[in-house]
Amino acid sequence: MPDNAAPPFEFDPLSADFAADPHASYTRMRDLRRPYYYAPEDTWMLTRYADVRALALDDTMLRSVEGLVSPEEQRALQIKGGMHDMPYHERYVQQNMLDIEGEKHDRQRKLVFRDFTPALVERQRPYIQSLVDRLLGPLIEAGRFDFVNDFAAHVPGHVIGHILGVPEADSPQLRRWSEHVVRYYNVGRTAVQKQQAETAVREFHAYLSDMIAQRHKRPTDDLMSRLVEHEKAGRTDADETISLAMLILMAGHGSTIDVLGSGLHSLLRFPDQHQRLRSDPGLMRSAVHEMFRFESPLPYFHRFSTTEAVVAGQSFPRGTRFGLLYGAANRDPEQFERAHQFDVGRQPVRHIAFGGGAHFCLGNHLARLDMEIIFTALNQRLRQIALVEQPIYKPGLSVRGPQALEIETQAV
Numbered sequence: 001m002p003d004n005a006a007p008p009f010e011f012d013p014l015s016a017d018f019a020a021d022p023h024a025s026y027t028r029m030r031d032l033r034r035p036y037y038y039a040p041e042d043t044w045m046l047t048r049y050a051d052v053r054a055l056a057l058d059d060t061m062l063r064s065v066e067g068l069v070s071p072e073e074q075r076a077l078q079i080k081g082g083m084h085d086m087p088y089h090e091r092y093v094q095q096n097m098l099d100i101e102g103e104k105h106d107r108q109r110k111l112v113f114r115d116f117t118p119a120l121v122e123r124q125r126p127y128i129q130s131l132v133d134r135l136l137g138p139l140i141e142a143g144r145f146d147f148v149n150d151f152a153a154h155v156p157g158h159v160i161g162h163i164l165g166v167p168e169a170d171s172p173q174l175r176r177w178s179e180h181v182v183r184y185y186n187v188g189r190t191a192v193q194k195q196q197a198e199t200a201v202r203e204f205h206a207y208l209s210d211m212i213a214q215r216h217k218r219p220t221d222d223l224m225s226r227l228v229e230h231e232k233a234g235r236t237d238a239d240e241t242i243s244l245a246m247l248i249l250m251a252g253h254g255s256t257i258d259v260l261g262s263g264l265h266s267l268l269r270f271p272d273q274h275q276r277l278r279s280d281p282g283l284m285r286s287a288v289h290e291m292f293r294f295e296s297p298l299p300y301f302h303r304f305s306t307t308e309a310v311v312a313g314q315s316f317p318r319g320t321r322f323g324l325l326y327g328a329a330n331r332d333p334e335q336f337e338r339a340h341q342f343d344v345g346r347q348p349v350r351h352i353a354f355g356g357g358a359h360f361c362l363g364n365h366l367a368r369l370d371m372e373i374i375f376t377a378l379n380q381r382l383r384q385i386a387l388v389e390q391p392i393y394k395p396g397l398s399v400r401g402p403q404a405l406e407i408e409t410q411a412v
């Protein structure tokens with residue numbers, strides 16, 4: 001281990017201060033100009049855009065330690081991270097496409113990327129528009145609501161569920177399961193959260209097994225039927241069908257809710273930018289990208305080095321765990337002019353909120369379409385939006401978004 005593992009300052013991602021402003025800590029870490037060792041996760045944190053992007057694109061840097069260390073060492077790491085004694089989670093979540101490498105990963109990725117195309121996403125436009133209109137109507141009439149929990153929370157799960165073929169009435173349940181699973185990936189994991197995550201995966205598994213059995217008997221034109229077709233043709237196995245469906249339903253659920261909340265909060269914090277977007281709707285695409293850059297909803301992922309590696313000018317042994325702080329990289333002044341200013345017309349916005357390289361996000365088109373439709377609807381239907389109180393952001397390192405966003409609105 002390099003001799004600068006002792007922390008030069010305290011970094012506490014579970015603190016209220018960090019939740020209120022993670023960028024102050026990210027700036028201090030970036031200013032070190034070398035990785036910061038975060039002992040609770042045994043991880044070297046990277047905050048500079050160039051370093052984070054280089055690691056995301058480096059195919060010697062993997063998400064999984066399988067094959068890199070002995071099975072005994074792998075088990076020890078799993079126990080150290082609290083990821084053991086949870087059979088359903090180990091089988092269907094820890095083994096999903098996001099967390100595997102090599103042939104298995106590439107095969108699954110090729111199949112789902114072929115099915116989950118930008119054209120398929122674009123075909124959801126009328127459904128998303130009608131869902132948004134239906135949800136917004138009564139809220140606008142009421143004139144005061146919590147944008148995150150009364151509105152945003154009901155959109156992404158319904159949309160991705162619609163694509164997979166999940167009945168709309170089941171979406172709230174899927175959201176609860178997703179939340180319990182995703183929360184367990186945050187820092188500061190507790191025993192209660194562990195049990196909730198395992199229970200969620202067990203119930204989710206039972207639900208999806210039923211749905212998959214129905215598609216085996218009577219295929220339809222939804223994405224679940226495509227996954228089942230791959231299984232029937234021997235391109236995937238039964239476990240992979242479940243874990244892929246689970247991953248697709250979970251991966252962009254909470255994160256899209258979070259960036260809807262932080263995106264609207266950014267517009268309200270910078271009224272000149274909000275006005276600029278209202279006067280020029282052609283800026284919507286860049287505005288949405290800027291929302292992802294400014295407050296990246298999934299700010300932290302990891303990689304393990306499979307060789308001895310020089311990272312940010314420093315040598316690290318094989319098997320080192322690195323933290324890719326996408327949220328920090330997206331505010332790096334060496335990459336972005338006026339990095340801490342929210343600019344809806346920023347061109348080009350080469351942010352890294354969807355990752356890069358072998359694990360680049362499957363759902364980025366869908367998340368952006370949800371956002372474009374929603375912010376267009378808000379601009380068209382509301383003359384005025386005012387914050388009722390300052391939002392409190394969720395604690396931790398793995399997610400970024402307001403817990404609630406209470407607003408008062410005036411219809412046009």
Ligand code: HEM
Pocket residue numbers: 056063097098099109160247248249251252253255256257259296297298301302326353354355356358359360361362363364366367
């Ligand atoms: C707010 C929206 C979203 C954000 C910020 C986001 C971000 C990311 C990031 C950063 C990664 C790469 C992780 C890494 O580098 O280790 C990723 C992967 C992934 N995302 Fe998303 N995502 C979003 C929405 C979605 C949606 C809506 C879906 C599903 C339709 C989705 C499905 C996936 C999948 C399947 C992967 C794994 C790809 C692989 O391992 O090959 N994401 N996402």
